[in-house]
Amino acid sequence: MSGAKDQKSYPKLDYDQYARTLPADDLWGQVKRTVAGSPVDSSHIERIVDAIRTGLQLAPGDSLLDVGCGNGALSRLLFDSCREFLGVDLSEYLISVAKSRFESLPAFEFLAQGVVEYLRKEPTPERFTKALCYGSFAYFSAPDAAESLHLLFDRFRNVRQLFIGNLPDLDRAADFYTTRTPSEEELCAHDSPIGIWRTKDEFATLANGAGWQVRFSSIPGLYSAHYRYDALLYRPAN
Numbered sequence: 665m666s667g668a669k670d671q672k673s674y675p676k677l678d679y680d681q682y683a684r685t686l687p688a689d690d691l692w693g694q695v696k697r698t699v700a701g702s703p704v705d706s707s708h709i710e711r712i713v714d715a716i717r718t719g720l721q722l723a724p725g726d727s728l729l730d731v732g733c734g735n736g737a738l739s740r741l742l743f744d745s746c747r748e749f750l751g752v753d754l755s756e757y758l759i760s761v762a763k764s765r766f767e768s769l770p771a772f773e774f775l776a777q778g779v780v781e782y783l784r785k786e787p788t789p790e791r792f793t794k795a796l797c798y799g800s801f802a803y804f805s806a807p808d809a810a811e812s813l814h815l816l817f818d819r820f821r822n823v824r825q826l827f828i829g830n831l832p833d834l835d836r837a838a839d840f841y842t843t844r845t846p847s848e849e850e851l852c853a854h855d856s857p858i859g860i861w862r863t864k865d866e867f868a869t870l871a872n873g874a875g876w877q878v879r880f881s882s883i884p885g886l887y888s889a890h891y892r893y894d895a896l897l898y899r900p901a902n
């Protein structure tokens with residue numbers, strides 16, 4: 665039954681619907697890589713790409729999986745650092761943008777699918793050596809977030825490093841929300857504008873529970889560094 669009880673008391677964000685409202689060439693706007701409505705400066709994008717390359721130790725022989733890849737505007741900047749690439753995203757629209765602008769088969773491919781469905785069904789998970797989830801993890805539902813870390817650890821056995829970037833830090837939510845105080849419900853909601861906020865301790869518990877070790881970092885001076893962090897997940901030494 666639907667009714668007042670189902671109404672959420674926080675603003676909601678659906679990336680697919682949101683991206684469709686923007687011009688086809690507003691690639692950074694479509695994935696909300698903006699500050700005060702304007703696309704972030706290209707120097708910030710370069711620093712994000714550098715952090716991903718360095719964190720993952722991307723090498724020419726790598727096969728890279730990017731979950732929650734959006735329209736591929738960020739992914740394609742990594743194409744020259746790996747041998748093959750698959751980007752997966754829930755949004756049919758964003759994947760259509762990625763396919764029309766950046767796909768180059770057979771090596772660089774995009775697929776429209778939800779993260780957990782894809783991770784459960786990928787027929788040859790062992791082909792991937794590195795994985796990325798940039799700016800997307802907070803938008804996975806809590807069960808999907810936990811299950812995706814388990815599936816990546818258990819099925820994608822050759823993925824040595826997993827870079828999960830731009831995570832909203834619950835300890836610093838007040839540094840982002842300077843003009844209003846979000847409800848507890850909003851901070852825990854994957855379909856809110858920022859997604860689920862987690863402390864580093866909470867994130868580490870989630871990652872450790874799936875088998876991963878974690879190292880945290882951030883890019884000083886990055887437009888979002890005052891309220892977000894990056895996490896590099898790696899397999900424990902035997």
Ligand SMILES: C[S@@+](CC[C@H](N)C(=O)[O-])C[C@H]1O[C@@H](n2cnc3c(N)ncnc32)[C@H](O)[C@@H]1O
Pocket residue numbers: 679680695696697731732733734735737738739752753754755758777778779780797798799800803804805808
């Ligand atoms: C902020 S965008 C980031 C896109 C890209 N990684 C980037 O950094 O430019 C967040 C993306 O997460 C995707 N997403 C949200 N929930 C998802 C899910 N359950 N499975 C796959 N993708 C999801 C959205 O469709 C959206 O494209």
